[in-house]
Amino acid sequence: MRIMETITTRRSIRKFTDEPVTKEHVLAVLEAGRWAPSGLNNQPWRFLVLNARDSRKQALEGCTKYAHVVRGAQVLIVVFLDRKAKYHHEKDCQGAGACIQNMLLAIHGLGLGGVWLGEIINQEKEVHQVLGTDAEHLELMAVVALGHPASGGSSSRRELSQLMVEPF
Template identity: 50%
Template sequence: MDTIEAIKSRRSVREFTDDDVSDEVIELIIDAGRWAPSGLNNQAWRFIIIRDPDIKEGISKLTHYGRIIKNAPVLIAVFLDNDQMYDYTKDVQSIGACIQNMLLAIHSLGLGGVWLGEILKNKEMVNKALGAPDSYALMAVIALGHPDEGNRVSERKDIYSLVFRERFGSGW
């Protein structure tokens, strides 16, 4: 799949079939994430893979999107390891790039995924439920699996409404 096509056709998927996702595919997804850029190449991201229904049930109670947490075959909790941090802002930006790489990999593999951020309001309780080290700061949970049937559309603002300074070339 062409990169631009993947970026434009990826959608957040919140409904999944019961089909399993193999460990090999999960490894490909995490591998895509680890190739994101990071300041000083510190790669301060860390991951916890969650498949256990009891753990999913527990953390589903910590977010408004508990239904998605419970129904996704796989969750990947994405953390910033504060012990490996270089610069907080740059490292958080790197985590965002890492998550986007993973979402694009999920899409390119014919799977569906969604970036869940609302769960961060209870990040300390999520960390405890997952047994995450104290140095790990939860950044997001990615829910993924085989997408259930559905028509997913998304709108974007007109590109010209997003450029505010020094318009370049014709049309800008």
């Protein structure tokens, strides 16, 4: 796909089929995230991948009001920031956002569907407990749910003129 087409046709997909996602596709998505820009090129993101058979996946459903998305996804990519690799909180959070967006674009480009679950950070303590991860070392940024789309997504955008602080 051409990049502008990929960007403008990507949608958040919240319903998935039971068809498995290949390891090669998951690795391609992670590679896309790995290549995101970061301040000082510190690359502070860390990933934890849960497949449909991972027992922690079901427990993670209880950590978000979007349990149905977690339940239906074939793969979950939990995105953290490594607290020891960070140098500036806001800049590192921006880098994590770029990382997640790269992954969502790769998911779409591979013909898969995905969605960024950000609300789950409100339950960060519970997520760490469920996953057995170290809260002192890792800061939860989001979970990316992905799979083969069972339905399309929809979206609209404001006119560019409505987003401009002053005319260009």
